[in-house]
Amino acid sequence: MRSLVLIGHGSHLNPESASAVYAYADLLRAQGLFDEVVEGYWKEEPSLRQVLRTVQYTDVTVIPMFISEGYFTETVIPRELGLGHQGPVPPQGVARVIGGRTVRYTLPYGVHPRMSEVILARAREAYPDIRAEDTALIVLGHGTTRNENSNKVVYQNAERLRQGGEFAEVHTFFLDEEPKVVGWQEHVKARHVVLVPFFASEGWHTLETIPEDIGLTGPVTVFEDGPHGTQTVYYSKPVGTHPAVAEVIVQLAEEAHGASSQGGDIERGHHDAWSALMQLASDSLRLGEVLVRPADGLYEIRHALDEGKANEGLKTVVTPEGVRDHVRLDERGEYRPVHTLRNLARGWRAVLSAPDLQRALHYLYPAVVEESYAHHHHALRCTPWAATARRQTGIYAKVQKATPQQVETVARDVCGSCLKTRLWADQVLNRTFFAGVPGGIPCAEACTLLVAEVREEISGKAAAAHD
Incomplete structure (x- = not known):
């Protein structure tokens, strides 16, 4: 297994x-x-x-x-x-x-060496008529000065594809280091140019930054009167989203x-936690903002405030992925980066098998079952703020300078609407939902959202003092 x-x-x-x-x-x-x-x-x-x-x-x-x-x-x-x-x-x-x-x-x-095949597949999708005599390939990386290994894989893939002989030219360019993609026309001579972003996902860079930087107007853009005459650029989707x-x-x-x-x-602890959870769910369970109860051999999840509401008035979800996608946004359509914030959308119900229920609850409240069960049995280790701060590196290292007052000020805003009890800040949680307390959910360590907000607090104070 x-x-x-x-x-x-x-x-x-x-x-x-x-x-x-x-x-x-x-x-x-x-x-x-x-x-x-x-x-x-x-x-x-x-x-x-x-x-x-x-x-x-x-x-x-x-x-x-x-x-x-x-x-x-x-x-x-x-x-x-x-x-x-x-x-x-x-x-x-x-x-x-x-x-x-x-x-x-x-x-x-x-x-992985096979990523060269993925780059080639993306190139062929963008421009199926690739000809070695008049088509250039641009492998576009992000680039960074923080780690010399970041660009290495881009150069390696470009060299493999160059040796394959399917393109007249193969070039490497970057967004944030030399050679930068904004100057591609000075170097690329072929009439047809396929630009493949070596990025993990579709996002701000691939949708906004790259097109704006080099003047792309869509999947196919014609550039006239360049240093090497008219050139047509075929812009592919990022390699990281290819099946x-x-x-x-x-x-x-x-x-x-x-x-x-x-x-x-x-894993024994995981098994025991979920076995205990399913035992509670076989009757009726209040977990955070939801109710979990048996329903004709299956299990139903719904918002506790929708208790008693007719099923016909609720949107029915039948897969764990449906639950995942539904609970990532609140009722205003705003993103919920912390799942235990008290802003879970209402108006839905999920009807699931026992295995699917476990996955759905994992999506709904990640790690809550495991950590609550450990705390229920006095086995949850907590990490004080000072230890969390000392572990931060890079741009987050500055949170080590935060005063207890600054941390508490930020925590009141970030944690004030969260279901969890801040054990890392010496708050006390005597009973969890395993003992029948719906909001009894422990927080063993400051989350990354809090760390990020503490950094912003320090940066803001420092900037204000400088001004």
Whole structure:
């Protein structure tokens, strides 16, 4: 039995940031090659600090859903997962035993050699009439000065495709480092140019920045009177959203250091937590803002404020993914980066089987069942703010300078509308929902939203003082 964990960046502001990871998780789950597929995020839930608690099995493979090596894959993710590793990840990955689970951490999928095939597939989609004599390929990366490994994979893929001989020219350009894509016309001579963004997902850069920087008007743009005459640019979708990436992910998992065909066992703590939850659900359970109760051999979830409302007046959801997509936005259509905020939309009900109920509740309140059960049995370890702050690096390192008053000021705003009790701030939670208290949900560690807001508080005060 094996668990596959896909790690994305996520966002506190943009609900679309996680869409590519969700899509691949759904695709891999449908293929049935792993016993479960779980997503985790740096800026969403379940967080990197929580995600390993949510897996069912003791054999875990973690794949960073990033396009290149860099700060997040080499520093942030290993640190937050507790891997005890920093710096470049070796080709075979890193294997550790964490909390009774064997965890294998791989390179990001974007550095796999088969990504050259994905780039070529995107190029052919954008311009099916590729001819070696008059077509150039541009592989466009983001680029950064923070990590020299970030651009390496772009150059490697370009060289593989150059050797393939399918293009008259193959060029590499970047958004944030030289050579920058804004100067592409000075270097590219071919009449037909295919531009493939080597990005993980469709987002602000691929939809806005790149087209604006170089003057694209759509999938096909004609540039007249350039240094090399008239040129037509065919703009492809980003490589990271191509379905073939799922095959790359599977191959990475199979190649992971120490991978075993025998798999692992059921993780006991996870099993006990969900068994207890299902026992409560067999009668009727109030969890956060929802009611869970049996319904003709299935289970129903609905907002507690919709109790007693006729089924005909509610939108019916019949899959865990439907629940996931429905609860990511509040009633005003605004994004809910923290799932335990008291702004869950009303007007819906989910009718699900027992296995689907567990996945739906995982989407609804990520890691809440596992952490609440651990606290119910006095086994949840809490991380004080000072320890969380010391762990931050990069642009977030400055939160280490926050005073207790600043942290509390921000927490009143961020945490004031959250269902959780801040154990990390020495608040007391005597009973959880496992003991019949609907709002009894522990918060073992400050979330990344709070960390980000504390940074903003410090930055704002510093800027005000400077002005």
